[in-house]
Structures are given as structure tokens and as C-alpha cells.
């Protein structure tokens with residue numbers, strides 16, 4: 001490796017009832033410029049990144065170390081310069097992107113030749129659930145399961161004709177805190193009812209019946225009813241987005257961002273209407289990323305000719 005750039009998309013997890021399982025990659029990116037060095041150094045170059053912790057506490061380094069350790073390799077030092085368009089702790093998978101980036105750093109530094117399945121296993125061990133990390137790695141709309149024996153299965157769909165509109169509030173909500181408000185257990189009847197909503201949502205999204213998918217997104221019983229209280233304007237955003245043409249609006253990941261799924265080409269109308277109604281939110285029109293992580297190399301020859 002001489003010098004490389006790693007770009008990892010943001011992601012939205014759950015999509016309503018697909019709790020800890022469904023995810024989509026979206027076109028906002030964490031970008032790492034990596035070069036060999038004599039010591040570890042991580043530099044942040046954007047407002048969306050946390051203040052730089054000691055290298056050993058940095059999530060990207062920890063993911064790289066977890067990967068190197070898993071294959072009994074030693075991490076050689078490098079200098080990483082990071083830029084990010086993904087707001088932290090807002091429900092757009094910032095931690096998943098950082099973990100996927102760190103795994104890729106170790107993959108390259110240690111010449112591991114990992115497959116995407118290998119990387120997904122390592123990332124899920126760190127993140128706890130595969131929804132965001134699978135989307136960031138593969139791109140597209142991804143439905144995943146972490147089986148009790150540790151195996152992970154995924155199904156990916158790309159070219160989904162949807163516009164996405166996100167409503168990002170100014171405050172952070174850590175996933176850890178947003179999970180604390182959820183019930184520890186569901187009865188058999190509750191689990192069956194919540195799974196039925198999820199099953200129909202996934203089937204409808206896969207079949208392209210977005211009106212039905214939107215209805216099921218908004219009928220989640222696994223997490224939205226409990227997390228709604230953490231998000232100001234939750235109901236109003238859903239209602240206004242529906243009036244402006246959205247199929248459905250849900251909490252993105254663990255929140256506090258909300259996300260609408262809209263007919264392709266119609267998202268800008270929802271974006272401009274809700275920008276006016278909710279001026280304290282950062283309202284953005286996004287689209288799906290169908291590629292996932294992308295690595296490019298700059299050779300020594302190219303570097304000197306620049």
C-alpha cells in the first residue's frame with residue numbers, strides 16, 4: 001500500500017419495523033486518506049467528527065486492531081486524515097461507517113484479502129447488529145440476520161426507485177441511550193404482531209409496492225412507539241411529510257433523525273415544504289448508495305506526477 005482513500009456511505013437502519021435487520025446505504029460519506037507512516041496519527045478535518053481522542057480510543061483504530069487481532073497480525077502504523085458528511089449520533093450510522101473504515105484499514109495494512117462476508121462478521125461483532133454495517137459495506141437496501149450460531153445472512157436489493165428526505169435535529173442521541181427505552185421482552189402475541197408488520201413491509205419494499213411499504217413502516221411495534229417520545233415533532237413530521245407526498249416516515253436508526261421514503265423525483269417537494277415548517281431541523285434530500293465502501297489507490301508514480 002502506498003496511499004489510499006476509503007469512502008464509506010452513511011446508512012439508515014430499521015426502516016420502521018425491520019428492527020436491527022433492515023438497512024439502506026445513503027449518499028453521505030466518511031472519507032479516510034491513509035498513508036504509511038512511522039507512527040499512528042489520526043487527523044479530523046470536518047465539523048461532523050468528534051474531537052480527536054487518543055489514537056487507541058479512536059473507533060477507527062479499534063476496528064482496525066480488532067481485525068488485525070482476529071487474524072493474528074500486527075498493525076503497522078499509518079497516518080489517517082478523515083473527513084465526514086455524516087452527523088454523529090443522529091441515526092445515520094456514523095459508528096458503522098467508522099467501523100467499516102477501520103476494518104478496511106487493517107485489511108489493507110495487513111494484506112488480509114478479506115471478503116465482504118469476513119468484514120461483515122467483524123463489523124457485526126463490534127456494532128452488535130448487522131443492519132447499518134451491512135448497508136455501509138454492500139450498499140443498497142439490505143436485509144440481514146445474525147443467527148444464534150453467529151452466522152450472518154443478507155439479501156441485497158439495488159436500484160430501488162425512492163427518494164429519501166431526512167430531518168436532522170440539532171441534538172445527539174446515542175444509540176446506547178435510545179436502546180435503553182425499549183422493552184427487554186415481548187410476549188408471543190406482541191412478537192408475532194410486530195413480526196407480521198415487518199414481514200409485510202419487507203415484502204412490499206422488495207415487490208415495489210411502496211404505498212403498502214410506507215403504511216407498514218409507520219405501523220412498527222418493535223421500537224418506534226417507545227422512541228417517539230425522545231423526538232420532538234415526531235407526529236407532526238410524519239403528518240406533514242405524508243401531506244407533501246411521502247409514502248412513509250420513520251425514525252432513522254436509533255434516532256433522533258427521521259427519514260421519509262418518497263416517490264423518485266418527488267423528494268425535493270417534501271424537502272422544501274418541511275424546511276419551511278421545521279426550520280430548526282436540517283432537512284436534506286438524499287438518495288440510496290448502491291455501491292457501499294469504495295477504496296481507491298494513489299501509487300507512488302501518480303503521487304510524484306501530481
Ligand SMILES: Nc1ncnc2c1ncn2[C@@H]1O[C@H](COP(=O)(O)OP(=O)(O)OP(=O)(O)O)[C@@H](O)[C@H]1O
Nearest residue numbers: 059088089090091092093094095098174175253254
Ligand atoms: N468517524 C468517526 N470517528 C470516530 N468515532 C466515531 C466516528 N463516527 C462515530 N463515532 C463514534 O460513534 C458515536 C456515535 O455512535 P452511535 O451508534 O451512538 O450513533 P450513530 O452510529 O451515528 O447512529 P445510529 O447507529 O443510530 O445510526 C460517536 O459519538 C463517536 O464516539
Ligand SMILES: N[C@@H](CCO)C(=O)O
Nearest residue numbers: 013019020175253254
Ligand atoms: N438497529 C439499531 C440501529 C442503531 O444502531 C437500533 O435501532 O438501535
